[in-house]
Every structure is written in structure tokens, then in C-alpha cells.
Amino acid sequence: MNDREGLNLLDFLATGINKNDPVIQAVLSDFEGNGATANELEELVDFIYYYTRTDNVKDHEGETLEMIVKQFTKLRRQMEESDSVLLRRMRSITERQGDEIWGNGTDIEHVFETYFGGINAYVCENTAKESLLEDGDFEDESNRWVLTGGAAFSREARFSGGFGLYFSGSVEDSCMQMLDNISAGVYTLHFFLRGKCGVIIQDGSGKYFNADERVLAWSNSAVTNWFDHDDWRDAFCFIVLSAETAHLRIKFVPATGRETYIDYARFFLKPLNPSYTVVIQYEGYAVVDNSLHLGPGTVDPIPELDYSGESYFDNSYILGRKGALRNVVYQTVLDTVKPRGIQAFVEFVERTETEE
Numbered sequence: 001m002n003d004r005e006g007l008n009l010l011d012f013l014a015t016g017i018n019k020n021d022p023v024i025q026a027v028l029s030d031f032e033g034n035g036a037t038a039n040e041l042e043e044l045v046d047f048i049y050y051y052t053r054t055d056n057v058k059d060h061e062g063e064t065l066e067m068i069v070k071q072f073t074k075l076r077r078q079m080e081e082s083d084s085v086l087l088r089r090m091r092s093i094t095e096r097q098g099d100e101i102w103g104n105g106t107d108i109e110h111v112f113e114t115y116f117g118g119i120n121a122y123v124c125e126n127t128a129k130e131s132l133l134e135d136g137d138f139e140d141e142s143n144r145w146v147l148t149g150g151a152a153f154s155r156e157a158r159f160s161g162g163f164g165l166y167f168s169g170s171v172e173d174s175c176m177q178m179l180d181n182i183s184a185g186v187y188t189l190h191f192f193l194r195g196k197c198g199v200i201i202q203d204g205s206g207k208y209f210n211a212d213e214r215v216l217a218w219s220n221s222a223v224t225n226w227f228d229h230d231d232w233r234d235a236f237c238f239i240v241l242s243a244e245t246a247h248l249r250i251k252f253v254p255a256t257g258r259e260t261y262i263d264y265a266r267f268f269l270k271p272l273n274p275s276y277t278v279v280i281q282y283e284g285y286a287v288v289d290n291s292l293h294l295g296p297g298t299v300d301p302i303p304e305l306d307y308s309g310e311s312y313f314d315n316s317y318i319l320g321r322k323g324a325l326r327n328v329v330y331q332t333v334l335d336t337v338k339p340r341g342i343q344a345f346v347e348f349v350e351r352t353e354t355e356e
Contacts, residue, residue: 009038058087089115093336103337105276111337112278112330119280124234126275127190127266127347132179133250136191136265137161149173157261159192159232159281160349164263167197167254176251179267183244186270190236195260197252198224201239204247211237224253232261234279238270264349277345278334 009029010019017024019031029038057068061083069075069090077086092114099107105123112121135143138153139161147153149172157164167173189199189211200223201209208223210216216238227235241248250267254260264279330346338344 008033009035009041057090088117092333108278108334108337112280112333115333116280116330119282120232122192122232122234122279122281124277124279125188125190125236126271126345127188127268127277127279131266131268132182133177133265133267136267137163138165138175138263138265139163144177146176147174148176151175154261157194157263158351159194159261159263160351161263162352164261165252165265167195167252167258167260167262169254169257169259171256173254174251175262176249179248179250181244181246182241182248184241187239187241187267188236188270189239189250189265189267190234191265192232192263193227193229193235193261194232195262196226196228196255196258197260197262198226198255199237200224200249200251200253202249202251203241203245205245209239211239213238216240226255228255275344277347279347279349280330281349281351 008031010024010031013019013024013028019025025031025035027036029035033042057065060068065083065086066077069077069086073090073093075086075089075093092111095114096102096107097110097114099110101107108123109121113119135145137160138145138157140153150166150168150170151173152166153163154166155163157166165175167175189201199211201211203209203218207218207220209218209225210223211225217240225237229235252262334344334346
């Protein structure tokens with residue numbers, strides 16, 4: 001038997017018992033420490049030794065890992081979930097990539113990125129259900145976007161889908177869309193940016209909006225609102241319309257001499273309640289474990305269900321093995337880590353793979 005147990009089981013038998021009896025050796029132990037009872041006890045002692053002396057949770061596996069995870073985080077192993085994924089879920093809740101402050105935007109991003117692996121997470125101003133901009137993903141050059149100079153829809157500039165807006169940095173570059181009959185209210189312009197760009201907002205009377213949070217007012221003089229991110233991050237500003245305007249022009253322009261990428265642009269009425277959106281970015285376009293295929297709209301794999309009146313999140317479905325459960329898992333994680341009293345949502349964007 002294992003040297004940690006000390007004596008062989010035969011050493012504990014009364015002197016009058018025949019230790020050479022094959023039944024005794026089969027049921028208890030032979031002189032080499034092998035037998036039904038001895039073997040079971042050896043496994044039990046190995047388990048106790050492993051469980052009590054393995055002080056790093058990363059070194060645990062199987063049932064002991066499940067016991068630790070359940071004890072400290074109340075998480076349970078999902079169907080067919082491997083030890084590595086279960087451990088990653090626990091670490092995302094307890095370690096959060098070493099964040100000292102929990103519940104802020106950076107921490108929530110780290111929770112999702114650790115929890116699921118292979119994704120990018122962004123905490124953004126709530127992006128609402130519907131956008132008034134047409135083709136905010138810059139996928140179709142035949143739509144209402146008007147491009148000038150070196151501006152183009154480029155695969156290199158994509159954050160979501162297959163294309164994004166590319167600026168070469170020329171003073172001639174621009175991308176503009178005209179919106180008609182916009183009602184009074186407070187609106188949010190939201191987009192993802194890599195580089196530096198300006199946004200010119202002009203109403204039907206020719207006035208320009210200054211989106212500086214210290215100003216938030218219309219001006220007769222031209223105003224360009226600037227945004228700058230070295231890597232992909234979301235950018236947004238509020239636009240205040242005190243009365244309906246027949247036209248609202250939204251125009252993107254680059255910083256001179258600097259390449260810039262813009263994608264996933266949205267323009268919508270700002271919700272009254274405090275809220276935010278966690279945008280989850282996946283790479284790929286395949287129905288496999290590490291990629292999600294988002295299919296928005298009323299078309300659904302279950303035709304008898306009517307999703308037309310549901311929220312944006314419920315109005316989307318995910319395909320792939322075990323995909324039907326993933327929206328629930330994402331929302332469960334979000335409900336766990338978000339600040340109490342704050343409404344939050346999850347959106348998925350899919351960045352298609354580069355063509356060979």
C-alpha cells in the first residue's frame with residue numbers, strides 16, 4: 001500500500017487468522033498491499049492527500065474542483081463543461097484579471113473576457129434597440145452614406161461584419177449621411193473608433209452642434225467634435241434637439257495625416273433610465289464552439305415563436321453547439337457583476353475572418 005498509510009492491513013489482523021488464506025488476501029490485502037479493501041483505502045488516502053495538500057485551485061480537477069468552485073462562487077459545472085472552462089469561470093468571478101476595484105467598466109470587461117475566452121468585451125453607453133442611421137456597419141457602398149476623398153469601406157477597418165469605414169488621413173476624406181424629420185429629444189451618437197476622427201453635426205437650419213459635455217449647444221459657426229483612440233474603443237456624444245428638424249447631417253472626417261477606422265455606428269434616442277451595454281466581439285463566421293452567428297430580426301429557428309415585440313437581445317438568436325444556452329449564460333454573468341439598480345444589456349458583434 002501507499003507508504004503514507006504505514007502498516008499493511010494484514011498487520012492489523014488477529015494472530016489466529018490465517019494471513020495466507022486467499023479469500024483474506026483477495027478481500028483485504030496480500031503481503032504486497034493489493035486487495036479489494038486495500039486498493040479502495042489507498043485511493044481514498046490518495047484523494048485526501050491530494051485534496052488537503054493541493055493549495056492552488058488551478059491544480060485541482062474533477063470533483064474536487066467542482067467542490068471548491070461551488071463552495072466559493074456557488075457556480076455549478078454545466079453540461080459537458082471541462083475542468084479548464086469551469087476553472088476559468090471561477091477565476092473570472094474571483095480574480096477579474098487582478099482588478100482592485102470591482103463593478104466599474106474595466107472590471108466588467110475583464111470578467112467577460114476571462115469567463116468566455118477568445119472575445120473582446122466593451123462596456124458602452126447603452127446602444128438602445130434601434131438605430132436611425134442606415135448601415136451603421138458600413139457594409140454597402142450603395143446606401144445613403146456619401147464618401148469623398150480617400151474614404152472607403154474596407155475589410156481592414158472592420159470592427160463588426162466584413163467592412164468598416166477607412167480614412168487615409170487626407171483633408172478630402174469624409175463620410176456623411178443625412179437623416180430626415182428627426183423629432184425633438186436627446187440623442188446619442190455611438191460608434192467604435194481606432195484612430196482620430198471628427199464628427200460634424202448640422203441641423204436643417206445650418207447650425208452646428210457642439211457636443212462638448214460642458215457646452216451641449218448649437219452654434220452658427222462650424223464645429224467639429226473630435227474623438228481619439230489608439231486602439232478599438234467606443235466613442236459617443238449626446239445631441240440635444242429642442243425642436244424637430246427636417247434634416248440632420250452627420251459627417252465623419254479624419255485627422256489630417258492619420259489613418260482611421262470607424263465601424264458599428266449608431267444614432268438613437270437616449271434612454272431616460274441609467275443603463276449601459278456590454279458589446280461582445282467575436283472573430284469568425286462559422287457555427288463552431290468558438291464563434292457565434294447572430295441572426296437578428298423576426299426569422300427564427302423556432303418559427304412558431306414571435307420575437308417582433310421582444311428586446312434587441314431577445315430578438316437575436318445564436319447558432320452552434322450548445323449555442324442556445326449562451327445568451328442565458330452571458331446575461332447571468334452580467335446580472336452577477338453589474339452594479340445594483342443599473343439596467344444593462346448585452347450585444348454581440350461578429351468580426352468576420354480575413355479572407356485567404
